[in-house]
Amino acid sequence: MEQEKLQHIQVKPNSFECSITTDIAVFGYVEDRFKILLTKRTVGDFKNHWFLPGGVMESNETLVDCAQKVLFALTGFKDIHFEQVRTYGDLERHPLKRVITVCFYALIKPENHPIALKENVESIEWFDMENIPENLGFDHARLINDAHMHMKDNLKDKLIVGELLPEKFTLAELQNLYENIFSIKLDRRNFRKRIFQMDILENTNEKKTGVKGGPFLYRYKENR
Amino acid sequence: MEQEKLQHIQVKPNSFECSITTDIAVFGYVEDRFKILLTKRTVGDFKNHWFLPGGVMESNETLVDCAQKVLFALTGFKDIHFEQVRTYGDLERHPLKRVITVCFYALIKPENHPIALKENVESIEWFDMENIPENLGFDHARLINDAHMHMKDNLKDKLIVGELLPEKFTLAELQNLYENIFSIKLDRRNFRKRIFQMDILENTNEKKTGVKGGPFLYRYKENR
DNA sequence: GCAAAAGTGTTAATGGTACACCCATGA
């Protein structure tokens, strides 16, 4: 009864111990392919498995604070924008203890974020989204899948994938990225038509050199 | 260093105490209006405020288990299907201590779920979504808004809002509900066309009595 | 019988898809 009352007001003096972690699916566009960043680590029974970057939250951190801290600790990335995907609370998802994880995704330009190999990370690598390793730890295969779907939902009808590209990019690069993310093929003219009538790009009037055809470089407009 | 290592493998021996709660936005269709169920309670500084049904998670429960338990404890509802909305982890969202909450939404047929006024609940009421009380506790105004948006996203292009209606219903009722949820007006003929070519309804060949026009009653098909 | 809602098809507009040729550049 006292128990029930306390429960009801959402405060209990002796809440159980439970780790809350954040895991981050970092997507990038590398070597003309849509990729995800994974770290090889050993956690519990998972020896030398690949994991999303992730780690435990402290009492004075928000979820996003935690994601920032964890991602920096494992990769050296700073000042990243996160989008929440969902929270996973199954009882047996972690072999050692109860761990609830909040999953985020982030889109980054690899050129701006060189990878730093940090302590306790055996390796860190960009994986092509169509060639993800088999030996993923925990339920991270599901997390990756959910994060990818969530990202596609967020991007649908927006084509705002500029966070993944350099400041100036060609329309072919933008289209290729879009095709990679959604695993589709698009007509070049229709793609241009759509993106132009969205009115989100401006032509820098510079041409990209070292590539045939001499394509113009575009950037996203300031206010969009 | 030892600290950092432990953090990295996502397990710390002394994780801090932190309540994890679930809050549930229960949507229903009552008196021809799209509504949400709120409970009036007193929590901390929030005296006699309206809250989503919610409560703390125990160590042996999954997130959904917790939502089931909490909703039953506050309303008497059982066997409800939940959809996760998102997780809120701001530091100051709860006046008494750190509370992280995972928000869910549920769609129910009020006829199947009579409200039971439970202990510690001062009142419990269906509120029209366009007339939600001002004095909501915590950040529940935001939770309601997010849950509503998330629900709309899930339902978009599906028109599957049957969970909110009695087994047999008229097309006008279905259309009205849909218009309520999305705050839009639809053309009757176009709505019928769309819903019929989805092939999800069957005509019971019964007519609804006590209402002008003598509309047919429909139900959702078994396999959809 | 009259007011209110149910039921029913057609047309116009819009948006999306398919498609071919010339031009610029790098090799």
Added chain:
DNA sequence: TCATGGGTGTACCATTAACACTTTTGC
């Protein structure tokens, strides 16, 4: 100079939006 990719416009198709009259029922 030639091979490769960049740049451009139009016709067709599919989907959606707009719209008015007749029938049924409750009161």
